[in-house]
Amino acid sequence: xxxxxxxxKKTLSGTIEIGGAKNSAVSLVPxxxxxxxxxxxxxxxxxxxxALRDILKYLGVKIxxxxxxxxxxxxxxxNKPITLEQSKKLRASYYFMGAFLGKFKHAEMYFPGGxxxxxxxxxxxxxxxEKLGATITIDYDNRxxxxxxxxKGAEINLRFASVGATxxxxxxxxxxxxxxxxxxxxxxxxxGNVIDFLNSMGAKITGKDTSTLVIEGVxxxxxxxxxxxxxxxxxxxxxxxxxxxxxxxxVQNVIPKHITALTNVLKKMGANIEVHxxxxxxxxxxxxxxxxxxxxxxxxxxxxxxxPITSLLTQAEGxxxxxxxxxxxxxxxxxxxxxxxxxxxxxxxxxxxxxPTKLKGSTVITTDxxxxxxxxxxxxxxxxxxxxxxxxxxxxxxxxxxxxxxNVGGKISLEDV
Ligand code: UD1
Numbered sequence: 170x171x172x173x174x175x176x177x178k179k180t181l182s183g184t185i186e187i188g189g190a191k192n193s194a195v196s197l198v199p200x201x202x203x204x205x206x207x208x209x210x211x212x213x214x215x216x217x218x219x220a221l222r223d224i225l226k227y228l229g230v231k232i233x234x235x236x237x238x239x240x241x242x243x244x245x246x247x248n249k250p251i252t253l254e255q256s257k258k259l260r261a262s263y264y265f266m267g268a269f270l271g272k273f274k275h276a277e278m279y280f281p282g283g284x285x286x287x288x289x290x291x292x293x294x295x296x297x298x299e300k301l302g303a304t305i306t307i308d309y310d311n312r313x314x315x316x317x318x319x320x321k322g323a324e325i326n327l328r329f330a331s332v333g334a335t336x337x338x339x340x341x342x343x344x345x346x347x348x349x350x351x352x353x354x355x356x357x358x359x360x361g362n363v364i365d366f367l368n369s370m371g372a373k374i375t376g377k378d379t380s381t382l383v384i385e386g387v388x389x390x391x392x393x394x395x396x397x398x399x400x401x402x403x404x405x406x407x408x409x410x411x412x413x414x415x416x417x418x419x420v421q422n423v424i425p426k427h428i429t430a431l432t433n434v435l436k437k438m439g440a441n442i443e444v445h446x447x448x449x450x451x452x453x454x455x456x457x458x459x460x461x462x463x464x465x466x467x468x469x470x471x472x473x474x475x476x477p478i479t480s481l482l483t484q485a486e487g488x489x490x491x492x493x494x495x496x497x498x499x500x501x502x503x504x505x506x507x508x509x510x511x512x513x514x515x516x517x518x519x520x521x522x523x524x525p526t527k528l529k530g531s532t533v534i535t536t537d538x539x540x541x542x543x544x545x546x547x548x549x550x551x552x553x554x555x556x557x558x559x560x561x562x563x564x565x566x567x568x569x570x571x572x573x574x575x576n577v578g579g580k581i582s583l584e585d586v
Pocket of ligand 1 (some may be wrong): 192195199224260275287288290291292293294295330331332333334472473494495498
């Protein structure tokens with residue numbers, strides 16, 4: 170079993186380079202099957218991408234990897250079902266539903282995997298496919314069979330601005346006959362990254378970065394190139410770590426406007442951060458103030474940074490209230506923070522944090538990707554040594570996290586025990 174060991178209270182100083190966004194990359198890679206030959210740059214080396222590479226190989230897609238650039242050739246893409254094991258490896262396996270429905274008018278796969286942070290239904294994806302003309306049956310094995318004689322443009326209003334549903338519907342609608350309009354679409358920058366990629370293949374999508382997307386269906390998509398945008402959640406995680414323990418810490422290759430919700434909160438807390446054109450500089454902060462945070466779809470405060478910032482809030486003076494509005498089970502990091510010395514109470518979809526409290530090194534367990542990041546941040550702030558188990562969740566979404574922290578002075582190691 171692999172664990173991360175961290176000795177806390179070490180100053181982080183130097184430069185951390187941010188990689189390609191996990192949530193973009195995991196949509197761009199499945200989107201590549203809609204075309205023939207595509208190139209995707211700046212793909213992060215994370216286990217979710219490894220899982221997608223395996224699925225693509227199984228489907229007959231040739232992949233040539235040069236550094237972080239992938240050349241993909243889907244000319245011989247096979248129209249075959251994605252297996253249970255492949256579907257369960259990651260959340261984003263569901264993008265093969267939309268891509269296959271668009272390309273072959275037929276998709277077969279199981280409910281996707283991913284972190285257990287709530288129910289995470291896919292009803293919005295499925296009802297959108299139905300609006301486009303698909304019929305959906307669930308077979309004896311709980312497998313979704315999604316089939317259409319033809320796809321026809323439709324008006325789809327999403328009950329919730331879901332990232333996954335927006336992307337999945339784009340992937341199908343690009344090949345539908347006529348015009349599709351998606352209202353209350355997700356505005357996350359990762360969705361824009363996918364739109365640019367699809368348009369570079371010849372798709373006709375307008376409305377990028379707005380909540381109304383209009384897709385004129387096309388008969389054929391060819392070529393296509395994309396560069397994965399910098400990971401705003403990875404950047405935010407390191408900026409938060411920097412506020413805990415950093416001095417002269419540069420978080421480089423960031424699109425600051427993508428994390429304005431975070432930097433505004435940090436400034437309100439009194440954190441010593443400077444936002445530059447493509448980097449954020451973090452210096453020592455003497456006193457942090459408590460704040461209230463409520464998660465919301467982009468451009469609101471990202472739920473993916475809710476757990477990481479909770480660790481920081483344990484070090485702020487006063488009472489902070491964090492309200493989680495997206496997922497019902499995203500406080501699994503809290504009992505471990507309490508074990509380390511934090512004063513946190515969970516009340517329905519809120520947590521109440523009284524700070525500052527001294528954190529002490531302990532043995533803790535990661536329950537999901539961002540809970541893992543939160544525990545790493547807490548461990549950096551703690552006296553003594555922390556061992557973090559079930560580290561596989563963290564490796565799902567943080568590229569090279571051990572070395573990135575080590576290179577700026579973190580006392581962190583990956584050990585096989
Ligand atoms: C994506 C991100 C994830 C992030 C989340 C919210 C990927 C691979 N993952 O997840 O990191 O935390 O956005 O920013 O990009 N919902 C429904 N029905 C649906 C779909 C969603 O009710 O069909 C609800 C969910 O239960 C949840 C909310 O909508 O409450 C957000 O889900 P969604 O935006 O779809 O999240 P994911 O795409 O799964």
